[in-house]
Amino acid sequence: MATAVLSTPLKSHHGIFNTKTAGGRMPLTPSPRPRTTSLATNFSTNSSPVTPAVERSIHKRDGSTAYSRSITRSVSKFAYAQSPKSNIAKSKRPPKHLDLGVSDFTLVGTGPSTTTPSRERARKDSAIRSRAGKTTIRLPHQTGDRFIPNRTASEGLATAGSAKFDENSRPKSSGTETSVLDGAFGISARGADGDIASALENMGLEDEESTIVRPKSSASTYESTLASACGISTNQRILAFKPAPPESSKPIDLRTQYNRPLKQASAQSAQFRRRIASAPERVLDAPGLVDDYYLNLLDWSSQNQVAIGLERNVYVWTAESGTVSQLLETPADTYVSSVKWSGDGAYVGVGLGSGEVQIWDVEEGTKLRSMFGHETRVGVMGWNKHTLSTGARSGLVFNHDVRIANHKVAELVSHTSEVCGLEWRSDGAQLATGGNDNLVSIWDARSLAAPKFAKKNHRAAVKALSWCPWQLNLLATGGGSYDRHIHFWNTTTGARVNSIDTGSQVTSLKFSNHYRELVSSSGFPDNSLSIWSYPTLVRNVEIPAHETRVLHSCLSPDGQMLATAAADESLKFWKVFERKAGVGASASREGGIGKGGQLAKQMTIR
Amino acid sequence: MAVATKEKNDTHKIALKGESAVLIKGRTLKTSTTGSSKLVAEFFEYSINTILFQRGVYPAEDFTPVKKYGLNMLVSSDDQVKSYIKRIMSQLNKWMQKSKISRFVVVITSKETGEHVERWQFDVNLLGRNSKSKTRSGGAENENADSNTPAEADSEKTESQIQEEIQAIFRQITASVTFLPVLDGNCTFNVLVYADADSEVPLEWGDSDAKEIKNGEKVQLRSFSTANHKVDTLVSYRLLD
Numbered sequence: 001m002a003t004a005v006l007s008t009p010l011k012s013h014h015g016i017f018n019t020k021t022a023g024g025r026m027p028l029t030p031s032p033r034p035r036t037t038s039l040a041t042n043f044s045t046n047s048s049p050v051t052p053a054v055e056r057s058i059h060k061r062d063g064s065t066a067y068s069r070s071i072t073r074s075v076s077k078f079a080y081a082q083s084p085k086s087n088i089a090k091s092k093r094p095p096k097h098l099d100l101g102v103s104d105f106t107l108v109g110t111g112p113s114t115t116t117p118s119r120e121r122a123r124k125d126s127a128i129r130s131r132a133g134k135t136t137i138r139l140p141h142q143t144g145d146r147f148i149p150n151r152t153a154s155e156g157l158a159t160a161g162s163a164k165f166d167e168n169s170r171p172k173s174s175g176t177e178t179s180v181l182d183g184a185f186g187i188s189a190r191g192a193d194g195d196i197a198s199a200l201e202n203m204g205l206e207d208e209e210s211t212i213v214r215p216k217s218s219a220s221t222y223e224s225t226l227a228s229a230c231g232i233s234t235n236q237r238i239l240a241f242k243p244a245p246p247e248s249s250k251p252i253d254l255r256t257q258y259n260r261p262l263k264q265a266s267a268q269s270a271q272f273r274r275r276i277a278s279a280p281e282r283v284l285d286a287p288g289l290v291d292d293y294y295l296n297l298l299d300w301s302s303q304n305q306v307a308i309g310l311e312r313n314v315y316v317w318t319a320e321s322g323t324v325s326q327l328l329e330t331p332a333d334t335y336v337s338s339v340k341w342s343g344d345g346a347y348v349g350v351g352l353g354s355g356e357v358q359i360w361d362v363e364e365g366t367k368l369r370s371m372f373g374h375e376t377r378v379g380v381m382g383w384n385k386h387t388l389s390t391g392a393r394s395g396l397v398f399n400h401d402v403r404i405a406n407h408k409v410a411e412l413v414s415h416t417s418e419v420c421g422l423e424w425r426s427d428g429a430q431l432a433t434g435g436n437d438n439l440v441s442i443w444d445a446r447s448l449a450a451p452k453f454a455k456k457n458h459r460a461a462v463k464a465l466s467w468c469p470w471q472l473n474l475l476a477t478g479g480g481s482y483d484r485h486i487h488f489w490n491t492t493t494g495a496r497v498n499s500i501d502t503g504s505q506v507t508s509l510k511f512s513n514h515y516r517e518l519v520s521s522s523g524f525p526d527n528s529l530s531i532w533s534y535p536t537l538v539r540n541v542e543i544p545a546h547e548t549r550v551l552h553s554c555l556s557p558d559g560q561m562l563a564t565a566a567a568d569e570s571l572k573f574w575k576v577f578e579r580k581a582g583v584g585a586s587a588s589r590e591g592g593i594g595k596g597g598q599l600a601k602q603m604t605i606r
Numbered sequence: 607m608a609v610a611t612k613e614k615n616d617t618h619k620i621a622l623k624g625e626s627a628v629l630i631k632g633r634t635l636k637t638s639t640t641g642s643s644k645l646v647a648e649f650f651e652y653s654i655n656t657i658l659f660q661r662g663v664y665p666a667e668d669f670t671p672v673k674k675y676g677l678n679m680l681v682s683s684d685d686q687v688k689s690y691i692k693r694i695m696s697q698l699n700k701w702m703q704k705s706k707i708s709r710f711v712v713v714i715t716s717k718e719t720g721e722h723v724e725r726w727q728f729d730v731n732l733l734g735r736n737s738k739s740k741t742r743s744g745g746a747e748n749e750n751a752d753s754n755t756p757a758e759a760d761s762e763k764t765e766s767q768i769q770e771e772i773q774a775i776f777r778q779i780t781a782s783v784t785f786l787p788v789l790d791g792n793c794t795f796n797v798l799v800y801a802d803a804d805s806e807v808p809l810e811w812g813d814s815d816a817k818e819i820k821n822g823e824k825v826q827l828r829s830f831s832t833a834n835h836k837v838d839t840l841v842s843y844r845l846l847d
């Protein structure tokens with residue numbers, strides 16, 4: 001504990017120190033004081049750390065009452081501050097000598113006489129100080145007879161303190177003085193007779209402690225240093241904040257941290273950054289949209305039609321014409337819990353609260369078939385060619401081959417709670433599912449008996465899932481409001497390759513087809529859309545999107561437009577991945593997947 | 607604090623015998639006491655955050671930069687860590703206001719071995735005005751009137767000067783990662799305070815040992831001082847085997 005700074009008392013300093021300490025006594029003047037205080041002070045005089053200088057002063061003057069001395073003592077601090085000069089010459093002896101002199105002096109019991117101009121002040125001051133005076137007495141009393149350890153502590157203190165004085169040229173007068181007092185007292189008390197002991201007993205010890213301890217605080221550093229060295233506890237406590245600190249969310253390798261730029265790679269200057277329209281292209285009403293995170297009620301087909309489930313109805317909005325038609329209305333005892341377009345955009349799968357799954361031909365406006373099997377609501381669906389995967393509240397995922405009568409071809413058992421996210425990889429080789437059990441399961445389409453990987457990193461329900469178009473084995477998953485993270489997975493190895501803490505519930509995720517970016521929609525508190533660069537994970541833009549949490553999002557077939565539906569019962573369209581006319585696909589989306597001519601053509605929304 | 611302030615005032619009255627500035631001085635002193643405590647407590651808060659970041663107690667992405675002391679200070683944005691520090695600070699503030707604290711320590715402990723690997727220590731020294739004048743009087747043959755001038759200059763230490771001093775400390779803390787041993791990243795931390803025995807101690811706080819580092823190396827860092835406090839910084843760390 002003791003640093004080099006603290007523990008090198010230099011002898012040469014003692015003189016200075018002593019001067020100061022002793023100096024206080026020189027101009028001391030006794031003043032008539034009521035007897036009441038004199039008991040306390042009287043005693044303290046005896047034990048007071050009167051330095052040799054004082055001794056001398058005492059001898060010089062007429063001896064007088066004990067209490068007069070006591071006053072001088074109590075005034076001392078103030079007094080030497082007042083008249084420094086007078087002290088300087090008096091004594092050059094280091095504090096160690098002091099110890100020897102004190103007890104002698106104590107027994108002699110002489111005191112300085114009364115002749116001072118500063119009498120009044122002294123009296124006033126002593127009134128203030130009288131408590132501080134008691135301080136010295138209290139300590140030994142607390143510890144009973146055990147003066148010896150106390151002395152060692154404070155003796156050392158005196159030296160350490162004096163050294164520090166010089167070094168800082170800013171003495172903590174009060175603190176050091178007090179400790180000197182203690183030490184001196186300790187000695188004298190040992191050598192003193194019964195009077196002192198009894199005086200101790202009679203002391204007013206009920207002083208509030210605060211006054212006592214205060215002067216020490218400045219010197220406490222040294223005190224505690226020494227105290228701990230000697231194994232003594234001073235009147236100081238080491239307090240620890242008991243609650244355990246929160247766990248780190250992940251192990252940290254400092255070496256990488258030191259290399260990490262504090263400002264993330266958003267260093268990309270503004271002029272090169274893509275401009276993203278922050279206003280919606282179009283807003284539609286979506287009355288009756290159920291505010292349920294676990295449902296998936298919005299989808300955009302490859303034929304440029306948007307299907308949305310509003311309570312018991314499914315509406316289809318045709319982007320090119322801007323016309324809306326009602327596709328179906330469920331029986332009164334249930335509601336639409338999910339909608340999903342088939343890959344060719346001709347059919348829409350509709351999941352119901354009852355567990356029924358219907359397939360509708362949109363052009364004809366007729367139901368093709370109903371598929372039963374789930375006993376709980378079907379919150380999420382996904383098409384892979386002729387296979388429709390449905391996830392239900394029970395945690396079960398079924399694969400249905402919609403062409404055959406015995407439609408259920410596989411049962412995927414992994415989740416223990418409601419499945420709310422489900423996404424086929426574009427090549428149909430892998431399926432990712434996320435559930436309210438905070439689990440992300442990655443399935444190999446060839447072996448559906450058990451998930452290839454089951455990832456438990458999320459700490460909340462996983463609804464948002466998106467496969468990367470330019471790197472097939474990259475999957476992004478977003479967690480709910482307690483989790484707030486987007487994790488990126490290598491689905492070949494199962495490794496987590498990246499993470500983003502978004503700061504809010506992730507309700508949906510979509511990779512861009514053209515840019516190396518993905519968009520996430522969020523719930524509380526921002527209800528915003530965020531566009532992230534990958535793999536830099538820089539947030540390019542955050543668009544406050546809705547008044548309430550964004551529940552669903554889907555990309556237009558050309559990949560430029562994002563539709564979002566929120567609990568504020570509105571459906572908004574955002575041109576977040578707009579392709580500039582002059583900018584070729586190569587520049588903006590190296591590696592972006594070319595999806596054939598029909599998607600490349602510009603689309604319009606009316 | 608009341609008593610201490612009184613002492614200071616008295617000293618001034620004597621030092622400035624006959625000067626009319628006495629009362630005004632006393633007042634500024636009193637008000638700056640709370641301000642100074644706040645400043646020191648705030649310094650502690652940023653110190654914890656900086657140490658947690660620099661020493662990798664929490665992942666770097668949990669921290670966000672804020673402008674403070676003319677620097678980009680990194681403070682935790684993790685809710686749990688934030689509230690944990692907040693709970694510490696609320697009590698620390700109370701103690702600081704009452705000048706109960708003489709030392710503030712952040713100990714970094716290895717989770718695996720439970721060994722204390724690093725210890726950041728901040729010593730709080732109360733600056734009494736009387737002590738200053740005493741130094742001067744003890745030293746040269748200054749007249750009281752003369753010795754008063756430096757005191758005034760001192761008290762007028764501007765905020766920007768204090769900020770510069772604090773800035774220097776944080777720069778040092780940041781720079782210290784170059785000589786401190788690399789921590790394995792599996793560490794936790796504890797906060798200790800050295801409080802006066804008579805302090806009010808809420809339930810969340812309890813007596814503790816000093817959590818010293820055995821055979822630790824110590825490096826004294828810079829200090830800063832306000833009108834009422836002087837804060838010394840020291841880091842001790844376990845020597846590599």
